[in-house]
Amino acid sequence: MRRFVMSVCVVGASMLFAGCDENLSTITGPTPNLEPTFASIQRDIFNARDLAGRQACIECHTDAGRNPSGNLVLLEGRSYAQLVGRGSTGKGGATLVIPNDPDSSYIVHKLEGNADIAGQRMPRGSGPFLTVGQMMVIRRWIELGALNN
Numbered sequence: 428m429r430r431f432v433m434s435v436c437v438v439g440a441s442m443l444f445a446g447c448d449e450n451l452s453t454i455t456g457p458t459p460n461l462e463p464t465f466a467s468i469q470r471d472i473f474n475a476r477d478l479a480g481r482q483a484c485i486e487c488h489t490d491a492g493r494n495p496s497g498n499l500v501l502l503e504g505r506s507y508a509q510l511v512g513r514g515s516t517g518k519g520g521a522t523l524v525i526p527n528d529p530d531s532s533y534i535v536h537k538l539e540g541n542a543d544i545a546g547q548r549m550p551r552g553s554g555p556f557l558t559v560g561q562m563m564v565i566r567r568w569i570e571l572g573a574l575n576n
């Protein structure tokens with residue numbers, strides 16, 4: 428009997444952990460390596476398309492040979508200064524990234540498609556947009572102080 432109880436526990440525990448693993452890998456969905464650091468957001472969100480086919484931000488937010496969309500350059504090495512503490516060009520009074528305050532950061536509004544935004548939800552077009560899990564990671568980076576890490 429004791430042995431039976433033990434094996435039920437072990438099976439239960441491994442099912443629990445399998446369940447946890449599954450949840451973890453589904454959180455960041457089409458960008459499995461996404462972490463709440465600026466380097467990771469740059470690599471997996473700004474620079475690259477993801478597994479769902481979401482456009483890379485720098486396809487439009489670049490000044491290489493064109494005017495950057497929304498007057499916003501998200502190229503590596505320049506994006507941090509373009510975002511953190513910087514006022515929006517599209518919406519007066521809004522700030523793109525406010526450290527520790529994801530709810531008030533205008534980039535979050537633009538990516539989630541809030542009713543208050545000027546212009547369109549990002550990435551511009553018909554999607555795919557960022558998933559809830561990807562937004563959780565970006566929100567977490569801001570919550571942790573929006574560091575240049």
Ligand code: HEC
Nearest residue numbers: 482484487496497515516517518534537546547549550551
């Ligand atoms: C297909 C082109 C395109 C892509 C891809 C795109 N954007 Fe934009 N973005 C624009 C245009 C055009 C504007 C200005 C008009 C508007 O706000 O709708 C803009 C505006 C913005 C603004 C507002 C800037 C301000 O100062 O008000 C933010 C923030 C932004 N984009 C973030 C992003 C992020 C982050 C991504 C990637 C997830 C992205 N965009 C992908 C075209 C694009």
